[in-house]
Amino acid sequence: MSHANARDDTDDLALLQRMAAGDRAALATLYRAYHGRICRFLSRLTRRPDVIEEVVNDCFWIAWQRAADFRGDARVSTWLMGIAYRCGLKALRQRGDEQMDEAFLPMHDGGEDPGDDRELRDLLAKAMALLSVDQRVVVELVYGVGYSLGEVAAITQCPVGTVKARLFHARVKLLNVVPVLGGDTGTAGA
Numbered sequence: 001m002s003h004a005n006a007r008d009d010t011d012d013l014a015l016l017q018r019m020a021a022g023d024r025a026a027l028a029t030l031y032r033a034y035h036g037r038i039c040r041f042l043s044r045l046t047r048r049p050d051v052i053e054e055v056v057n058d059c060f061w062i063a064w065q066r067a068a069d070f071r072g073d074a075r076v077s078t079w080l081m082g083i084a085y086r087c088g089l090k091a092l093r094q095r096g097d098e099q100m101d102e103a104f105l106p107m108h109d110g111g112e113d114p115g116d117d118r119e120l121r122d123l124l125a126k127a128m129a130l131l132s133v134d135q136r137v138v139v140e141l142v143y144g145v146g147y148s149l150g151e152v153a154a155i156t157q158c159p160v161g162t163v164k165a166r167l168f169h170a171r172v173k174l175l176n177v178v179p180v181l182g183g184d185t186g187t188a189g190a
Contacts, residue, residue, distance in 0.1 A: 012076035020068035031060050034077065037145065038084045044140045045088045045133060055091050059084040074154045078147065082155040085137065092133075127178050135170035138163055 012033075018026035035056060042052045062083050070079060128136055134156075141152045149167075153160045 009075050009077070013070075013072070016063075016067045016070050016076060019064055020070075027060065027064050030063070030076075030080075034080055037077075038080065041081065041137075041140060041145065042084060042088050044128075044136050045092060051091055051095065055084060055087045058087045058091075062087070074151065078151045078154050081141070081145075081147070082157065085155050086157075123178060123181055126181050127174050130177055131170050131173060135166050135173070138166040139170045139174075142167060 012030065015026045015030045019030070038056050038059060039052055042055055046052060059080065063080060070076070074082075128139065131139065137156065138152055141147045141155060142149070147155065149160050149163050152163045156163065
């Protein structure tokens with residue numbers, strides 16, 4: 001498994017099979033298991049909790065309807081994240097919602113004191129807000145969630161080369177803006 005919070009895909013596959021047979025308890029279990037992760041991911045696209053919750057519900061409604069169509073070409077988590085990504089983009093197009101700014105959530109799952117490294121998280125949030133949505137999504141999926149480049153390509157439905165290019169350009173932009181945002185006006189010498 002490629003990411004730290006990865007669930008056992010065998011369990012998720014069993015839940016999808018039960019969902020395909022109409023088992024609402026399986027849907028509820030999958031929903032509880034992925035709700036937080038999908039919300040954190042969607043918080044990179046919009047700051048509006050009402051839109052995030054609507055997109056999560058749309059995502060799981062589609063998963064419910066298409067559970068029987070899951071072919072196993074990707075992990076269940078990748079499939080769900082791809083649905084959430086497409087639902088999120090659709091919601092943004094329909095509502096003309098603004099992109100995320102410095103108010104978005106930190107890139108980790110928590111477990112640490114919220115006061116720890118607050119300045120660093122705020123700086124990173126400001127820097128991330130300067131990235132395009134496509135770059136921010138790729139950075140979040142690779143570094144925040146821990147998906148592989150192939151999984152990100154499946155989620156975003158674009159070639160791995162495009163994912164690599166977005167990640168490269170995002171890192172270059174972050175490398176250039178983080179020192180400026182942090183108050184370093186000198187030239188970087190490394």
